[in-house]
Amino acid sequence: MAKYVYLFQEGNKDMRELLGGKGANLAEMTNLGLPIPSGFTVTTEACQKYYRDHSELSKEMEEEILKNLHILEEKTGKIFGDAQNPLLVSVRSGSRASMPGMMDTVLNLGLNDEVVNKLIKTKEKERFIYDSYRRLIMMYANVVKGYPKEKFERFLDEYKTKTKKATDLDLNAEDWCQITADFKKIYKEITNEEFPMNPTVQLLEAIKAVFRSWNNERAIYYRKMNNIPEDWGTAVNVQEMVYGNLNEQSGTGVAFSRNPSTGENELYGEYLMNAQGEDVVAGVRTPQPISSLEQSMPNIYQEFKKIAKMLEEHYKDMQDMEFTIENGKLYILQTRNGKRTALSAIKIAVDLVKEGLITKEEALLRVEPNQINDLLHPTFKKESIENTPCIANGLAASPGAASGHIYFHAHDLIAASKKGEKAILVRLETSPEDIEGMHYAEGILTIRGGMTSHAAVVARGMGRTCICGCNDLLIDEAKKTLITKDGMILKEGDTISLDGSTGKVYKDILPTEEVNISGDFEMFMKWADEIRNLKIRANAETIQDAKMAMKYGAEGIGLCRTEHMFFAKERILPFRKMILSNTLEERKSSLKEILEFQEKDFEQLFLVTSPNPIVIRYLDPPLHEFLPKTTLEIQELAKEIHVTEEEITKRIADLKEINPMMGHRGCRLAITYPEIAQMQTIAIIKAAAKMIKQNVPLSPEIMIPLVGDEKEFSYVKAIIDTTAKEVMQKENIKIEYKVGTMIEVPRATILADEIAKSAEFFSFGTNDLTQMTYGFSRDDASKFLNSYYDKKIFLQDPFTRIDEKGVGKLMEIAIHQAHKVNKTLELGVCGEQGGEPNSIQFFQKIGIQYVSCSPYRVPIARLAAAQAAICEKKNK
């Protein structure tokens, strides 16, 4: 028979799949002898069974829970539901992956009228007990029964108004007694039943409710964003209550063993005296920094510091811990590997290697490659920050430089962001409901809450810039205004800038600049480079991009889209003339003008990337993409090139395509207009000749796009080779160059053995290959892909991450076929998945030699490639 319940002492940290992260770590800590309130974990398998059983707890499972509850009673010497010596418990979720705040919790279970009446022995505790009881009633109605808390909260507000008491702290025991009675009435009113006095019912219902919360909207959205599978389910932890809000000798806090923002090796966190844990995380009251605990409760501080160090050494990673002090005694409620900024992740990884706690390989596996992205985002220009007065100061909760229009509600922000606006979410405090809005935001600004508030934790996890607890500002969420100390009023849509590294808020959008790579980051990336065997190139065509790519460690250019060179104002004109030509002669004369630009471009690119290879893709998009769209543009063009508007309009109509993605593009252009390929070849070879004569070593690789048949390839290759030979003879020089093709049409994968006979390299264009293999275009698929995710038909976006079974299989077929005839064929990937870590792992596995991605993603790809190499070694 399956075992669905584990006492904390029965588990350990390696059982997170079964016990969830929280449960596994509570077990581990229990066995380490740390002060952990006793409890047990109902497993994730129980949750899966619950869903299989049509949202019912089986009889056996109920019995197993109650059996373990009895063990807990014995251990604590308290009895659940007993009026004399009651055991009170919390019920908390805990899944395999951390999903902070996404699922539900019920506290104070075990209270009922009888227990409460007996407990009220001392006037001192009366107020606390009623407060706990009314919280249980409200939470139960909300979490178990599914009604919003509003009615309760409104009643509480009205009660305070009526009794003229400003805050909860002003309410005394009688007030709470009265409120509790009224909460029970409200409970009956909205649920149509009495609040359950049977603690066992309370417990079992609460466990089911937490199981259900696995599928609330927030949790689903969070999972989708973080690629967490739907079918994992959550474990549930049942644990004896300890109270940070018992008295002034009590408190609760959250702390990291190192600074999660910068990575500094220092205890970092905050606490609130006389408060429950929820109060710290929710950001309702601004808490004290942990350092001040050293003064107020030195013993507790030292004990906690020791535990933190011990846990860090035990887990070999920075820990994020929750603790509660109940009447002067410290309890640890949770530990986990702490979420951290990219900056911090790298510093901690490097420091842990230096401290001898982990190996370089382990360090490399510690950092999520995508997080590196955050490090590469621009910062505000120094001079502009120095010369701009800030309008407010808050806590530097998550670094970065974010500018945008302010929005006060997540839904407004999402709407604006979908229209392409850069937006900043401004809230009094954030709550899990804001999660989607935070995802769309450039940055987050909250007025309340500390460094470990919801906003701060989530923003750091997402890599969003965040400033918290900025109480310099007065917010009116209803009116959608923000008032500065100087009385300046900011309205929805106004622009501000947030410096997440300093906590400073500025008006308007400030100019930014590129970051420098140095220090720990540089060392970390060096380790990655030492270990990986996949080469990383970049997609770039401008000198600026090429330079950035090289700075970020690219080993050449894997995709230079020559057509991007034609869109600049002074170049589009001859290009358009070329398209509108009626004769070969006219076309050749326009191409001559273009040739000069191309030649110069290539000279510069060769210079920047020397001696690394550059893969130059020949003209790819359909010609109509270059023609004007509006009447005005047509009029202008007509004037400029002395052609009638009618002629241009006619030509535009001629070139119109029903499915441009599957139209006259790629090598099909070179086949109908060989003179274009000739021009591009002349430009490359002449530029290369010039550079070689200046002793600049280089390695051009000419890539023919959209090949689906060996004859297409050979036809264009013949043009290239003939033209190159002529230019080389004229220049009296020999230039080594390769000719290869992009594999992006399904047919090319099937006939790779034919194509590979004469090709020197393949570069998989996974964007188009994905589109054609699935038979949907990226532009149009958005109309139905959401339905696909909702209905769990697709678990991931096939354009973001390689579809291993389908598109990936075709790639494998292509490689297998190609290797039969050409063992030295160079194999690369130049689709956007070339910079996506999971895809990189796959590409490594199937024998790809390099990936090419956007310059910004080069460091991500370097790290992902290192991780892929480490995993491959492990699996051998």
Next chain:
Amino acid sequence: MAKYVYLFQEGNKDMRELLGGKGANLAEMTNLGLPIPSGFTVTTEACQKYYRDHSELSKEMEEEILKNLHILEEKTGKIFGDAQNPLLVSVRSGSRASMPGMMDTVLNLGLNDEVVNKLIKTKEKERFIYDSYRRLIMMYANVVKGYPKEKFERFLDEYKTKTKKATDLDLNAEDWCQITADFKKIYKEITNEEFPMNPTVQLLEAIKAVFRSWNNERAIYYRKMNNIPEDWGTAVNVQEMVYGNLNEQSGTGVAFSRNPSTGENELYGEYLMNAQGEDVVAGVRTPQPISSLEQSMPNIYQEFKKIAKMLEEHYKDMQDMEFTIENGKLYILQTRNGKRTALSAIKIAVDLVKEGLITKEEALLRVEPNQINDLLHPTFKKESIENTPCIANGLAASPGAASGHIYFHAHDLIAASKKGEKAILVRLETSPEDIEGMHYAEGILTIRGGMTSHAAVVARGMGRTCICGCNDLLIDEAKKTLITKDGMILKEGDTISLDGSTGKVYKDILPTEEVNISGDFEMFMKWADEIRNLKIRANAETIQDAKMAMKYGAEGIGLCRTEHMFFAKERILPFRKMILSNTLEERKSSLKEILEFQEKDFEQLFLVTSPNPIVIRYLDPPLHEFLPKTTLEIQELAKEIHVTEEEITKRIADLKEINPMMGHRGCRLAITYPEIAQMQTIAIIKAAAKMIKQNVPLSPEIMIPLVGDEKEFSYVKAIIDTTAKEVMQKENIKIEYKVGTMIEVPRATILADEIAKSAEFFSFGTNDLTQMTYGFSRDDASKFLNSYYDKKIFLQDPFTRIDEKGVGKLMEIAIHQAHKVNKTLELGVCGEQGGEPNSIQFFQKIGIQYVSCSPYRVPIARLAAAQAAICEKKNK
């Protein structure tokens, strides 16, 4: 060393690859002892070598030709170039496949001033000799030197005007002597050199010219149309001249051993006395029917008849023969299997089986499946023909009922036809230059020429309706008018109708009706059905099409495109309402209206096809295809459904797709709007229930289109199964139905093993599969495919004939994968290639069980499937 020249006695009929069709048959007939003028053949390999040698004859080849010329001299007792006893020869092309009139011929080689002067011994022959000489000069200038004949012809016309002589026959020996002298002057004028007096030069140059004519425009176009490979080349036949224009005891003719139009077993042909062969084929003079030869030259007639019978028995097929009578002696110049109409092809095949000459299998292989198409084309309605007076009578040269606008020049007709107009080509007589125009024409009408004229032969080969020698009509090609006996004037663009079975021409466009299948055709198709193992279904959704399909022998419907049922006026409205719905409720209410139509449709389809299967494809095209396109239509719709124009316009804009082929369509619609699939299921199951209750057996197969992932399939299948179960419960009936999918997305082929687990059938949608595998859309590919053909990158249209290596390979992968998990999976093809004979051969090979094609193509597919089965048996 290769042998490039074969004397006729050295060859035989099986050497057509080497000697060409004409050469191989001349050799065969020589060895049969028939009266064949002596000669030799320069092989097709020589032609290929000529092209490889940059259009030069090698020294060795020249020597080999001259060596054989000497043997010919010995055989004939005549000497080439000798003034006393000159050998005169013809040089004619002859490729592996018959390409009538496409390549060049030079006659009378061996004549020069010296020979001619000596030959003119009798006044009687003088006229003939000059005429032959001037023809040689003109032909040589034209064929060898490449100048048009015009200048010569114009001179001849002017000479006749000047001398007031109406026709060539009025010119006497002195005239021809003078003309010959002038022709030599013209020759020098245009070629800038003297006409060559050296016969060896004449011969070798003529051979090269014939080699070159393999690549003239007409020949290239003909090869492309008939899928004849470029690299075959032509052989050249050098043969002693015999003269049908020597005197009144001479003549020339063309005859078939059976009637090529109807297949009747009767000698069928025509001849002209005192004429050269070219005169008959060119249709310049209207010849006599062969039967009249029986009276005028009974011995010759009997001799020819005997030879024709002998050749037919020898070749076991109907023969097309050319003969010449020189001064009372019969010579056979050519025999080949005769081109014939579909009607005739089938009758002859059936008759030959009856006569015991060939087996049923051989008979089935004798008919080109595509030809059957011609038999199925409609004929004019009896009553309309009976009630319409015809405006002219001509020869019924090629059967069929053709109506259209008249054009007098091929290029005008091609232009009109490309605009979508149905057109009739009207010419005094056609010549090889008209070949492309004839291809585009619905029918051909010539004023001159007989049953074996160029127009008649080519039209029959192409399956075009043709009326020849319609000299009731007066034509003015320059003015583009046609005048009837009654003085009615028809101008370019006016409409006429041609009945190719009666030779009658009507004014205006007459209504047509379907043909009946019976007699020989029925028996022939029965043989095909006995032998084939591939089932043939039809693509049909209307009752009319379904009925026609069943009449033509379809074994069910292989593709019922349900969306085609929505385009009718009264149905498009609720469909549009459905698309424009804002809520699920609105959508459901519109679907309810549609449901009623669908249900009735299916009832009728079940009735028509019972008990055969119907594969019903669920809604496939993107929704925007159903919405109005013009402002006017939008206004109307707005009024009809009480929605503002803006709303409709907005929705149209919302639904617009960049690449509709790769957009929101196929099963993607059923996933976003499950209610559509529900409605379609209800309609099918309810209709089926009703029919079964009426004892109509049926077999519905529900096809989910555009599946690329097993989960897509399962999701929609679940909707179908759930809905069907509900309806069946309500109707209290059990209905057997299958659920399968169309395989048309490359990913589906790769993941076929997953999809086949729950699918009951696969139907390959080769249209879309081809588009996505190649990555080009049919609509857009026309812009570059011509370049691909010109540059020999593609040898065939991949949409017409299956691409075996690419698309076909994916099909094989899919079948292999699917069979691993599902041995009973039904496999079909429902793309247009399902009716293409070569593709059918491939489908048979890879294990497809049925093909589905348009109703008209069903008989073609039946025959092609029989041929595929015969070939498979042979290859075993």
